[in-house]
Amino acid sequence: MNPLNSHSALQTRRNLIDRRALKAVLFVDNERAHVTLNSIGDAVLSTDTSGRVTYLNLVAERMTGWSREEASGHPLTDVFQIIDGVTREPARNPLALAVQLDKTIALTPNCVLIRRDGLESAIEDSASAIHDRAGQVIGAVILFHYMSAARAMSLQIAQHDYLTGLPSRMLLNDRLTQAISLARRRGNHLALLFVDLDRFKLVNDSLGHAIGDLLLQSVAERLVTCVRSSDTVSRQGGDEFVVLLSHVEQAEDAAVSARKMLTALSVPHRLGEALQITASIGVSIYPDDGLDGNALLKGADAAMYRAKATGGNSHQFFGLDSTVRSLERQSLEADLRDAVGLEQFVLHYQPKVNLETGAITGVEALLRWAHPVRGLVRPGEFVPFAEASRLVVPIGQWVLREACRQASTWLHAGLRPGPMAVNISAAEFRHKDFLESLRAILEDTRLDPRQLELELTEAALMQHVQSTAFALRAIKAVGVQLAVDNFGTGYSSLSQLKRFPIDALKVDQSFVKGITTDPDDAPIVSAAISMGKSLKHRVIAEGVETLEQLAFLRAQQCAEGQGYYFSEPMTAEEFAAFLETGIPRP
DSSP states (O other), X not given: OOTTOOOHHHHHHHHTSOHHHHHHHHHSOOHHHHHHHHTSSSEEEEEETTSBEEEEOXXXXXXXXXXXXXXXXXXXXXXXXXXXXXXXXXXXXXXXXXXXXXXXXXXXXXXEEEOTTSOEEEEEEEEEEEEOTTSOEEEEEEEEEEOOHHHHHHHHHHHBOTTTOOBOHHHHHHHHHHHHHHHHHHTOEEEEEEXXXXXXXXXXXXXXXXXXXXXXXXXXXXXXXXXXXXXXXXXXXXXXXXXEEEEESSHHHHHHHHHHHHHHHHXXXXXXXXXXXXXXXXXXXXXXXXXXXXXXXXXXXXXXXXXXXXXXXXXXXXXXXXXXXXXXXXXXXXXXXXXXXXXXXXXXXXXXXXXXXXXXEEEEEEEEEEETTTEEEOHHHHHHHHHHTTTHHHHHHHHHHHHHHHHHHHHHTTOOOOOEEEEOOHHHHTSTTHHHHHHXXXXXXXXXXXXXXXXXXXXXXXXXXXXXXXXXXHHHHHTOEEEEEEETSSOOOHHHHTTSOOOEEEEOHXXXXXTTTOTTHHHHHHHHHHHHHHTTOEEEESOOOSHXXXXXXXXXXXXXXXXXXXXXXXXXHHHHHHHHHSOOOO
8 A cells, every 4th residue: 555645535534524513512512513423434532722622423432432421521641542653652642732733733653542441553644723713723623543454554664764663754754844843833942963873884895784784773772762752763774864852952952962872872782793883973953053854954964974074973063153153144134135135046947857758848947046255055055044034935026027037038939948837935825915926927927827837845735734725726726837846755645635736746856866775765756656646646756866766767657857867957048058959058
């Protein structure tokens, strides 16, 4: 079974729930509503904002062992006891998190429900906040059901590393996204530690891969002992591990954890013979070093290489001294404000190609900042500051207008690059004037809406599914195409994506990069392609760099690709020449 797919039949049943009936059950004793909720086949449990149970339907009564009358008024943790089936630790409370974040929260992977009589069962599904007519959160509701053995096994394989049993990159991405959302809400910090073993290749070369695998398992066990149950230790592949510290008060807390890991790993590993290994650790801190998981991971990775450069067996922070970092941020933000007015931004263009024929199927506009002192600055270095200072909206407006103008220019010159893809930030997408601005730009630039494709990240789409679906339908009515960017890094399901009028899915380059080297990435990419095809969407693989990656994607019948294997991003003039000659710049 495809581990990324959800049961469409289950979602169909869930969509049949009369939400007015649900509200009536929670706040008005309505017999018709009880009948409705008792007939849907899934367990329904609700609480008030203090976390006390207000309702269970018949299925929930059977699954928990509590009657509605007995459970009413009890704390959720009495009635709905859940643990992580792997660690056996108490699982995250989905209802409390749904109230705190005011959004739909999926149950913790590997979630096990402990019934009142002690019977354990694997379950899955999600929790959502309940609002009154004024839009205020007044409680939360969870719908859940038993997970089949096959489904549980497929999720276990997709979400955990085959060798160590640690969370995989996919599961880490999910937990990191949730941790950032909670940290943003509470105003606290978290840390990401990138752990890379020093000279591990020598172990494989001299003692063989079997001993190397045993060493990796031993390393994984020791790293887990160095963190709290609320933290996450994951294996990224090879000898690389990433540790998420979900809450740190200050950077020194992360430093203490890093030193603890280095000490634990340096003790000889007894694998037939005593093996000693050291590690290099890079540390990044949210929000100082990045506002999203990708930025934090890149920062920790860069810091790890600095640690290796010092000789290994050490840790390094990505950020500068806090005072210097604060001054640099202020300077960069001031420069950004000037850049908007002075139009210091430029666009480069990268083609998308048909993986079978090599024909150009479209082009993506990529933002660069032509800083007068720093030179050409890539988005990852300044977009987080733009988001924090609200400059991302006017910058995004400039990008959209310029990309549409350039696409129109090429078309009128007789060139046919295919639809122009433009990344739209979550802040820009949710801005009240976005739709009106989009229409105005298309009219001003005289661009056929069918020649524009807007790309929104999977994480942005999953924030408020219902309102997102409504907004996307309004945009789709204009005539433009829509694509999900960074697909695979969020927590979307087949049933959720079916609600969106999407034309294309772009498989995130972090997975494409490892499809021929990391046993975790190949099934994820295959599953993403399969999901896209089942929804009749075009599937585009990002970050294609090698012939081996291309061969894998062709074998999986992926329609399109984008990356350095085909061409680096080019200026408008270079791309026009590329369209005419088919030869990218050297």
